[in-house]
Amino acid sequence: MSGSVVIAGLGPGNDALVTPEVAAALDKATDIVGYIPYVARVAPRAGLTLHPSDNRVEIDRSRHALEMASEGKHVVVVSSGDPGVFAMAAAVLEAVEHGDPVWRDLDIKVLPGITAMLAAAAACGAPLGHDFCAINLSDNMKPWALIDKRLRLAAEADFAMAFYNPRSKSRPEGFGKALKALQEACGDARPMIFARNVSRPDQTIKIVPLTDVTEDMADMRTVVLLGNSQTRIIERDGAPLIYTPRSVDG
């Protein structure tokens, strides 16, 4: 019997954001592969083997999943959010391209999930309601100069922006550098949104004018959004609503 690899998005943390398609794939799996906290979200059951692994071993984890599938297992590789957004789908496909040619014949599927930026946007309104971009601020896999260039071009294009992996213990200075580039390139007080533990019970949303942001406001559990030059704040009792208008005058 031939095996399969499904790369599935678990969404940002709340089980009410897991699609029925992903839940069904988890029910049919023989093996679950992924980063420890994501595998911990899958309930153990008879006939299911959990293979949690550490962070930063994406290619090893991918090869392990593909090897098990070529032995006939039905493997689900779990990602947080959407597997195609700074997550496991590209890693598995990189392993396929450079690995055993028989892996190309496996049944490989990617199942989308709710990615953190869209859950964060929903939690405060619609800050990504106009053209936008998503940038991974980690320079583990690309030179900082390219990140800096993208930030400045994105500001020039007047995109709303979403930033993944803004800051980690091993890269404490990255967010500060990005912030400096954005403050220079945008030159205004548009709102920056810090969504931490989005969709979880301990979710926090902070809205700060870009001119007042400091580098300690982000960590690895935060997704950061930035409005464009037109973004609006609707003040009211309780949390304000943020949105980026659909229209721009000509």
Add this chain to the structure above:
Amino acid sequence: MSGSVVIAGLGPGNDALVTPEVAAALDKATDIVGYIPYVARVAPRAGLTLHPSDNRVEIDRSRHALEMASEGKHVVVVSSGDPGVFAMAAAVLEAVEHGDPVWRDLDIKVLPGITAMLAAAAACGAPLGHDFCAINLSDNMKPWALIDKRLRLAAEADFAMAFYNPRSKSRPEGFGKALKALQEACGDARPMIFARNVSRPDQTIKIVPLTDVTEDMADMRTVVLLGNSQTRIIERDGAPLIYTPRSVDG
């Protein structure tokens, strides 16, 4: 009793992509508001009133939803995909900002959904696996010169790209103009992906080198993706897999 407005994303079409959170909101609603084909996805039941409306009346529809909520109804505004991505969330918040001040005190929530570009990306691999942008190609709400500028800056930033509303009967020439700008600015044969009716039984995915794309390849039921300069195609029996690598050399 005070009313509420929930702006909910139904995903791209397949009910297996509707989150449990959205399904629960539909179950609790007294009134459903939205574009005709999206309201048609909600099953009628006793106690639920459906208010389908035509396309291009987003602000009227939003005001209607807010008025009903201020009368105590529990209104769900349904969007295709994610409500925060070129959909109803920004329209409702625009109506709140410029409408009756009492609307600001309503219980207003946005519930994320699977947006078309991420379902399309998953259907062919991980073409948005690196930094990317999302651009609405309709010039109903912004000048074409701004779209053209964004396309050229996005190419310069080497973003992967997703294009919503590429072409309609009322704007038959828009996609051709965008294509010309992209062919000039990218200058290579990177893959462009045409995902039509994504996630539905009649889904089609076409992968075409950018140099060979013609303007008739897109319509309003298509979301279009474009790789960056590094995007890879894994050929194999059956449909190829496309991915954009996570890493770029320095």
